[in-house]
Amino acid sequence: MKVATWRGGTEFTIDVAPDPVIKPGLMVVKVDSAGICGTDIHTTQGLYEWDAPDVLGHEFSGVIVEVGEGVPSSRIGEEVACVPRAGCGECEACRTWTMGHCERRERRAGAFAEYVMVDQDAAYPLPEGLSLESSAMAEPAGCALSCVDMLGPQEEGFDALVIGTGIIGLFTVAFLKLRGAGRVIASEPHPVRREMARQFGADVLHDPGESSLDEVVGDLTDGKGVQVAAEAVGLPALVAKCVQLARPRGHALIVGVSPRRSPLPVDLFDMHFREISVRGAFGCGNSFRPALELLPRINLENVVGGRYPLDEIDAAFATSAAGEGVKFMMAPHD
Numbered sequence: 001m002k003v004a005t006w007r008g009g010t011e012f013t014i015d016v017a018p019d020p021v022i023k024p025g026l027m028v029v030k031v032d033s034a035g036i037c038g039t040d041i042h043t044t045q046g047l048y049e050w051d052a053p054d055v056l057g058h059e060f061s062g063v064i065v066e067v068g069e070g071v072p073s074s075r076i077g078e079e080v081a082c083v084p085r086a087g088c089g090e091c092e093a094c095r096t097w098t099m100g101h102c103e104r105r106e107r108r109a110g111a112f113a114e115y116v117m118v119d120q121d122a123a124y125p126l127p128e129g130l131s132l133e134s135s136a137m138a139e140p141a142g143c144a145l146s147c148v149d150m151l152g153p154q155e156e157g158f159d160a161l162v163i164g165t166g167i168i169g170l171f172t173v174a175f176l177k178l179r180g181a182g183r184v185i186a187s188e189p190h191p192v193r194r195e196m197a198r199q200f201g202a203d204v205l206h207d208p209g210e211s212s213l214d215e216v217v218g219d220l221t222d223g224k225g226v227q228v229a230a231e232a233v234g235l236p237a238l239v240a241k242c243v244q245l246a247r248p249r250g251h252a253l254i255v256g257v258s259p260r261r262s263p264l265p266v267d268l269f270d271m272h273f274r275e276i277s278v279r280g281a282f283g284c285g286n287s288f289r290p291a292l293e294l295l296p297r298i299n300l301e302n303v304v305g306g307r308y309p310l311d312e313i314d315a316a317f318a319t320s321a322a323g324e325g326v327k328f329m330m331a332p333h334d
C-alpha cells in the first residue's frame, strides 16, 4: 500500500509499505479522509517535538475492510470514524484520567496511508446523516468538547470569548453555544476563519488587526469581562489575555497547545484577587464519541477547503500552513 512518510522538516516521501497484517482484536480500515491537524503542521515546522520518520494523520474516517479474530465479521463494510488511541478502560489512567492517556494501548500508525490498522473499539459508526469526510473531524471536535466540558455547568446565557478560530476554536464556539452560552465573541485575524465562526454560532466577530479586543469585550460586557475566555491558538500571551478578560470568578480555558516549557505571563495577584480559574484538557480525552454524536448538529458546510491525494501531500501541507482555509483532507483513494 501507498503511504506518505514524514522525513523531518517539511519533507515527505511517498513510499510503498507492506499491507497491514491483521491481528486479533484489530481491524483494517480503508482510509476515506484524513485531516491535516495544526499539530501536524507544527510538527513539520519543528514547533511540536516528534521523531521522524513517521506516518502522520490522526483525524480519520474510512471503511472497515478486514477484521481480526474476536471481531464480528459483520463489521466489514461499516463506515467508521476513528479515535487515534483507544483506551483499555481498565488501567489507572483510563479509570481516573482519560482514555487518551491510557497506559496500555499504543498509538497505531498514522492515516496518511491507504490503509490503517485500528483497535476494534477505536472505530465508531457514523451518526445518521454525517458523511465520512465530516466524521473525520470528530477528533478536533472531541478536543474542543473535552475542554468545554471541563468547565462544568455554567449559568444559562453566559458570555464567552474564543481567541483563534482554526477548526478547534470553531468547535469551541459551537460547543460553548450548545452548552448554553449567550453571546460568543470570536477573535481571529484570518478573514476566512473569522467569517466561518459565524456559521459555528459566534455572535460577535473581532479582527485583531482592526480594533482592540479589550475594548470589544469591555463594551459588550459593561467592563466586567466574560465568564469563559478560551484560547485556541497556543500562544502563552493569549492565554494570559484570556485570564485578563475573564470576569471575577470566570474561567480561562486552555484549548490551544502552547510550546513545551511555556510559562503563563499573568499577574498572579490579579488572578488571585479576581478568583479566575484556568481550565483545559489535552487531546480528545473521553470526548471523541460524544463529539461525533454532536457533529450532525453543527453546520460543516465549506469547512473542508480541499481534498488531496497522497502524492500531493506537500501542496496540502503548504496550503494548510498558509491558513487559507479551515480544514484540509488527505484522501488516499480519491
Ligand SMILES: [Zn+2]
Residues within 6 Å of the ligand: 037, 038, 039, 058, 059, 139, 140
Ligand atoms: Zn488533531
Ligand SMILES: [Zn+2]
Residues within 6 Å of the ligand: 087, 088, 089, 090, 091, 092, 093, 094, 095, 101, 102, 103, 104, 105
Ligand atoms: Zn487504559
